[in-house]
Amino acid sequence: MNGFFDIPSDLQHSYQGLIGLHLREALLPVLAGLLLALPLAQLCVRFRWLYPPVLGATTILYAVPSLAFFVVLIDYTGQTELTVMIPLAVYSLVVLVPAIVDGVRSVPQETLAAATAMGFGPVRRYLQVQLPIAVPAIIAGLRVATVSSISLVSVGTLIGNQGALGNLLADAQKYDRPELAVNSVITTAVLAILCDALLVLLRVVLTPWMPNGTRRRPKTGVRQRRPAPQDVTR
């Protein structure tokens, strides 16, 4: 295990540098995906007929292998980080759109009717009522998107060493240093777990109104449907 953190110089980064790069390449696409998914999901909620085609189209995009994406994109964006991040953003979008749509739709009819009747306009109602109530579902979607994004960044190795920690896998082979592969796998896993934990924490902070830690409604409360986190994957 000698030289576990001894990063080959061809990667032009220290260990910490690789971690920073990895996080950037993984999380910026998730953020971009979220920013795109929010309005798209709202359109799908507003116009019900739009949801099935959007869901179909995004699912097909999800089925496109990342390598194929890279090949197409390389002509336009070259061997850059951007080429890695665009497919990842698309994958995040695919996960997040249904999560947000389901979350927003899970807001009980009574709550919506009450909001409308009290004089909320559509925009205010969306921002102040529907979105906050959809936060648990959105964060559940973000967890899936974030973890898969962190693991997928490694594929970027194949286009001009843009895989951050994934580049260690290639170097492990190139220099016959298996410990670099172990380092890559473990570090990536730890990053994924940490980010996931942070999102769970964020959810707890943002939703003090949820019955203590559980996602089930209490018997005394108003009956409502909320998708369990595992329902909100894609």
Added chain:
Amino acid sequence: MIRIESVTKRYPDGTVAVDRLSLEIPDRSITVLVGPSGCGKTTTLRMINRMVEPSEGTILLDGEDIQRRPVTTLRRSMGYVIQNAGLFQHRTILDNIATVPRLLGWGKQKARARAAELMERVGLDAALAKRYPYQLSGGQQQRVGVARALAADPPVLLMDEPFSAVDPVVRKGLQDELLRIQEELGKTIVFVTHDIDEAIKLGTMVAVMREGGHLAQYAPPAELLSDPADAFVEDFLGADRGIRRLSFFPSAELPLSTGPVVPADATAEQLAAPDGPWLLVTDADGRPLGWGERSDLTAGDIRTDRLVPHGRPFVPGTDSLRAALDSAVLSPAGHAVAVDGTGRVTGVVSQAAIGEAIRSAHAGGHADEAKVAS
């Protein structure tokens, strides 16, 4: 005043939810829309705050077409309460109640202070202010719903089956509370329910609607009970409308007799005096203890624990003939026990005398306008 002028709601598929409905809703009173499901009562209510737009006809609020006002302004001037309260699960109780004031642009402090004031008004413990809706019982949530609707002090309150999802005991409490609040605030309330008893209890005016959005009858509850417009209304009122109608006749005129009333320390002479086999025994303060048969009562040694319960007494002037009759029917002696406000016996009245009072009340034609508690 809200005027509904030959309003029709027709959906694109051709169903008619409301059919040429005209209704004048008087100010500062409770108007109840009642009817079986599918009669268009909720649709009618929702047309008043434009959650549903009528296909034909107009609705006037204080003489002005409601279409003329911006829809959010209109809605913020009308409180709205629905079944299951429809609270915002992500906001605290205080912030739920402060919703409309905040929409109207009040500062946070002022809105919250107002919300706290309303919690007290609807009988909610101030300790609940920082809680979230899931931590409250159904009845408490409904109170929050009422407080939220009242927060901006709107002149109009629309209530859509607000109490139908809570159990009967809680419902009765909420109804009484609403009547009390209405007495204090004098709002123009439009109340939708499918429960005719609730309609009769709460309504100043009751509009009975039938399937297809037709108005079957629009009348004060006493008139509804005495003169149902047709077989549908009669059937909807249920089997015992005659008895229920007694709720609208006062009991003040009943002839009270103190003859059979004896104190627990009565002498043999006092026990022998009255007619009839049953005597009402009272304690030293004049409160009723129970009925005893003369043959079982011994002067100086009345066993109060062996008396027959006297049932629920009525208060003449406050209670209705229905309460008096109920008290008489429950009593083994066939006499209703009348008490004053402090629970002291003022006399008893026989079933026969109550029957007489009912006959003369009916002969008088109209039930007393002033509604007395049953």
